[in-house]
Amino acid sequence: MTQPTLDIIAIGNAIVDILAPAEDTLIAELALTKGGMQLVDADGAAALYGKMGSAVEASGGSAANTIAGMAALGCRCGFIGQVADDQFGKVFAHDIRAIGVDFATPAREGEPPTAQCLIFVTPDGQRTMNTFLGASQFLPAAALDVAKIESAAVLYLEGYLWDPEQPRAAMRTAIDLAKKAGRKVAFTLSDNFVIARHGDDFRALIADGSIDILFANEHEIAAIADVEDFEGAVAKIAPQVPVLVVTRSEKGAIAIADGERHEVAAEPIKAVVDTTGAGDLFAAGFLAGQAQGRSMTDSLRMGAICAAEIISHYGPRPEHDLKALVAAKLG
Amino acid sequence: MTQPTLDIIAIGNAIVDILAPAEDTLIAELALTKGGMQLVDADGAAALYGKMGSAVEASGGSAANTIAGMAALGCRCGFIGQVADDQFGKVFAHDIRAIGVDFATPAREGEPPTAQCLIFVTPDGQRTMNTFLGASQFLPAAALDVAKIESAAVLYLEGYLWDPEQPRAAMRTAIDLAKKAGRKVAFTLSDNFVIARHGDDFRALIADGSIDILFANEHEIAAIADVEDFEGAVAKIAPQVPVLVVTRSEKGAIAIADGERHEVAAEPIKAVVDTTGAGDLFAAGFLAGQAQGRSMTDSLRMGAICAAEIISHYGPRPEHDLKALVAAKLG
Numbered sequence: 001m002t003q004p005t006l007d008i009i010a011i012g013n014a015i016v017d018i019l020a021p022a023e024d025t026l027i028a029e030l031a032l033t034k035g036g037m038q039l040v041d042a043d044g045a046a047a048l049y050g051k052m053g054s055a056v057e058a059s060g061g062s063a064a065n066t067i068a069g070m071a072a073l074g075c076r077c078g079f080i081g082q083v084a085d086d087q088f089g090k091v092f093a094h095d096i097r098a099i100g101v102d103f104a105t106p107a108r109e110g111e112p113p114t115a116q117c118l119i120f121v122t123p124d125g126q127r128t129m130n131t132f133l134g135a136s137q138f139l140p141a142a143a144l145d146v147a148k149i150e151s152a153a154v155l156y157l158e159g160y161l162w163d164p165e166q167p168r169a170a171m172r173t174a175i176d177l178a179k180k181a182g183r184k185v186a187f188t189l190s191d192n193f194v195i196a197r198h199g200d201d202f203r204a205l206i207a208d209g210s211i212d213i214l215f216a217n218e219h220e221i222a223a224i225a226d227v228e229d230f231e232g233a234v235a236k237i238a239p240q241v242p243v244l245v246v247t248r249s250e251k252g253a254i255a256i257a258d259g260e261r262h263e264v265a266a267e268p269i270k271a272v273v274d275t276t277g278a279g280d281l282f283a284a285g286f287l288a289g290q291a292q293g294r295s296m297t298d299s300l301r302m303g304a305i306c307a308a309e310i311i312s313h314y315g316p317r318p319e320h321d322l323k324a325l326v327a328a329k330l331g
Numbered sequence: 332m333t334q335p336t337l338d339i340i341a342i343g344n345a346i347v348d349i350l351a352p353a354e355d356t357l358i359a360e361l362a363l364t365k366g367g368m369q370l371v372d373a374d375g376a377a378a379l380y381g382k383m384g385s386a387v388e389a390s391g392g393s394a395a396n397t398i399a400g401m402a403a404l405g406c407r408c409g410f411i412g413q414v415a416d417d418q419f420g421k422v423f424a425h426d427i428r429a430i431g432v433d434f435a436t437p438a439r440e441g442e443p444p445t446a447q448c449l450i451f452v453t454p455d456g457q458r459t460m461n462t463f464l465g466a467s468q469f470l471p472a473a474a475l476d477v478a479k480i481e482s483a484a485v486l487y488l489e490g491y492l493w494d495p496e497q498p499r500a501a502m503r504t505a506i507d508l509a510k511k512a513g514r515k516v517a518f519t520l521s522d523n524f525v526i527a528r529h530g531d532d533f534r535a536l537i538a539d540g541s542i543d544i545l546f547a548n549e550h551e552i553a554a555i556a557d558v559e560d561f562e563g564a565v566a567k568i569a570p571q572v573p574v575l576v577v578t579r580s581e582k583g584a585i586a587i588a589d590g591e592r593h594e595v596a597a598e599p600i601k602a603v604v605d606t607t608g609a610g611d612l613f614a615a616g617f618l619a620g621q622a623q624g625r626s627m628t629d630s631l632r633m634g635a636i637c638a639a640e641i642i643s644h645y646g647p648r649p650e651h652d653l654k655a656l657v658a659a660k661l662g
Contacts, residue, residue, distance in 0.1 A: 018422075020429075054399070054426040054648060057388035068385070087418040087444065091349075095385040098351075113418065317385060 002151065004183070006102070007075040007291040009152035011144075011171055012063025013136040013161050014081030014105075015115040016088040019127075019276065019314055020055035022120035027128055034122065037129040037191045039163070045132035048118050057088075058315040059095035060117055061136075062190060063158040065277045065316045069284025069306050071099045072322040075291050078102040078148050080174075082167075084135035088114035095317070105143045108135045125272030125311060137164030141173050149174050150181035154213070154287065159190030162198045175210050186213035188283060189220040199224060206240045213243040213290075215283050221246050245300070247282050253303060255286075255296050262296040267308035277316025281306040285326070294330075302326055333482065335514070337433070338406040338622040340483035342475075342502055343394025344467040344492055345412030345436075346446040347419040350458075350607065350645055351386035353451035358459055365453065368460040368522045370494070376463035379449050388419075389646040390426035391448055392467075393521060394489040396608045396647045400615025400637050402430045403653040406622050409433040409479050413498075415466035419445035426648070436474045439466045456603030456642060468495030472504050480505050481512035485544070485618065490521030493529045506541050517544035519614060520551040530555060537571045544574040544621075546614050552577050576631070578613050584634060586617075586627050593627040598639035608647030612637040616657070625661075633657055 027034050030051060040048065059068075067077045079096055083089030085107040092114060096103045115136035120128045139161070149155060155178040161167045178185050187205070189195055195202065202224060205211050214237070218230060225233035238244045238256040247253045252265040285306035289299030305325050306318070313319050358365050361382060371379065390399075398408045410427055414420030416438040423445060427434045446467035451459045470492070480486060486509035492498045509516050518536070520526055526533065533555060536542050545568070549561060556564035569575045569587040578584045583596040616637035620630030636656050637649070644650050 049425060052425070052429065054390070054429045055422075056646060057422060059385070091386075091388060094380060094383070098383065098385045315387060 004151055004153035005076070006078050006148060006152035008067065008070060008154045008156050008287060009078035009080065009148055010063040010067045010156040011080045011139070011161065011167070011174055012158045013061040013115055013133065014064060014083045014092050015061040015117050015131065015136060016091055017058050017060035017117045017119055017276065017316060018049070018052070018055045019058065019119045019121055019274065020053040022053065022122055024122050026051065027120060027122060032120065032128045032130070034128050035126050037131060037160070037193065040130045040132050042112065042132060045116060045118060045130065048130050052118060052120065056314065057091070058317060059092050060277070060316045061115070062160055062188065062280050063156055064096060065280035066156065066284045066287070067101055068096065068099055068317050069281045069322060070288045070291070071101050072318050073284065073288035073326065074323060075288050078152060080105050080139070080143060080145065082135050082139035082143065083107050084112065084114045085109050086113050088116065089135070102148065104145065105139070108138060119276055121274045121276070121314070125275050127274060127276040133164060137167065139167040139170055141166070141170040144170055144174055144177070146177055149177045150183070152183060153291065154184045154186050156186045156287070158188050159194045159198070159202065162201065163194055175205070179210065184212040185210055186215070186287065187211045188215040188279070189224055192219050192223045195220060195223040206237065211241050213245065214241045215245050215247070215279070217247045217249070217279060245286055247279055247307070253282065253300050255300055257296055262300055264297060264300040264304050267304045269308045269312050272311050274314045275311050277310045278307045280316060281310040281318070298330055301330060305329055335482055335484035336407070337409050337479060337483035339398065339401060339485045339487050339618060340409035340411065340479055341394040341398045341487040342411045342470070342492065342498070342505055343489045344392040344446055344464065345395060345414045345423050346392040346448050346462065346467060347422055348389050348391035348448045348450055348607065348647060349380070349383070349386045350389065350450045350452055350605065351384040353384065353453055355453050357382065358451060358453060363451065363459045363461070365459050366457050368462060368491070368524065371461045371463050373443065373463060376447060376449060376461065379461050383449060383451065387645065388422070389648060390423050391608070391647045392446070393491055393519065393611050394487055395427060396611035397487065397615045397618070398432055399427065399430055399648050400612045400653060401619045401622070402432050403649050404615065404619035404657065405654060406619050409483060411436050411470070411474060411476065413466050413470035413474065414438050415443065415445045416440050417444050419447065420466070433479070435476065436470070439469060450607055452605045452607070452645070456606050458605060458607040464495060468498065470498040470501055472497070472501040475501055475505055475508070477508055480508045481514070483514060484622065485515045485517050487517045487618070489519050490525045490529070490533065493532065494525055510541065515543040516541055517546070517618065518542045519546035519610070520555055523550050523554045526551060526554040537568065542572050544576065545572045546576050546610070548578045548610060576617055578610055578638070584613065584631050586631055588627055593631055595628060595631040595635050598635045600639045600643050603642050605645045606642050608641045609638045611647060612641040612649070629661055632661060636660055
């Protein structure tokens, strides 16, 4: 096994987020599940956009946000994801390359457009997401850069992208490539709606040893374990993966590795402005900590520090110097 | 003269801003004039974008920002400006309509794309703008809604849009329509580069009584008067317009109306994050104050309050409730 040339390579949705403040009454009127993510088609997106207030746009995508955070923390990162040849596609490609990430997936010609996520942010900072996957769901296995996957220490995959058929096939191929090259596979369960649709796939991947680091939040660990009780769910899944990381919002996060449990509190913050990207940036901090050879506890703390930064402002990409924030707290 | 059905209608560039933090060394490396605005072509914009860090996008345009601020303050507003039929055009149209502004200019088919402004924000909060005018410069006189211009109490024009030929002709037509309908014309000089190119046009408009309310900053008043000394410049221009408003950044602002001088200090703020839109929102507050029948001094204070809000965060559109901010300070 050769020395890795990248700390991580991720495969994920290539999305531009459209974020606007919204009152809880609007969430109710639109019959959205507050705090969740739903897929919408082009017409559904247009209808929701028509109900949305004045917005701002920022590159997003779950795994892409994680990679952006890791790049900000000094990791060598690659990203694979499908944009269309349009303005939002140029925005996504620009933003991820501007922070030093290796992103070479060619833009897809013609319709549909680049993926967009309409995010309603309520006064409590909670985000409710509505994703039009557009070009993102047409990521072909041919877009995989085999050499880069083989030479990255970790392959990172987002559960969201398991839903469309082409990227799912591409991700299965990527897992095989990474495993054969002796690399680790990290996987985030993303959202309960994906678990509802593809939980059996995920359980099989966990059971057959495909996943080395599994990320979940409290809802997702219960869904994947099919056990309501938090400790019961953790006890069921933890023995099946080398590292299990579960985030618990304001209750902090835990990691269980080799049977040992590590736990951190949430970082204190002044005000929750927008939770978009909280889980993504937690994963960024944790994985960067691991890439830097830090302890489980310090890796969790890095996750908590990065999550706290992202929820203190609008949008899913870091605005402050993550390296400096980590250095100030952990050295 | 019938009762106006709109408080204001503006003609301006329809731009999407692309904002990113930048060090002063990058401004120097790119040979940009810090704090200024320059026009760039498509290739120039692509080259600068390539040098820019990870960015966020937000609707902009000088007069459009002013109108957005006035709408937030409860004014009845219309906007005329040219977008292309592309993603950024949809973003611009969405954002201005979402705040209740009457915007009906049809999108233009084909190339060039919707106008974009690449904004480098240095650590001191100063913004350096590079505008690719795209579709915006092809606003035809045919896009003017005659009935709306005739029925708006104020026609608001931005100097930036005087540069391209078609919008210049449209704006001259609009001035005639407004004047014949007995409406007021407000004009912002925008930037010294426009004064350098079209100062004689502006001086003629001022001299022939076309402009009822003139907005300038310290640099612009000196340029239009061709007098270096601030007081000398003000003394030369003030007698030629019913209302002259000059903003002076941290030194506050003055208005001279009917020979009487009014002056306010700048609003205190915690930190200048991004000065993009400061002048635009000052104009919004002042014009909204006038529309609401407030005194000159209170209108200036409303301008200062709105400018302080906009420079306290990224982007040129208000994030906080301007009505509430004004009510808290002025009642």
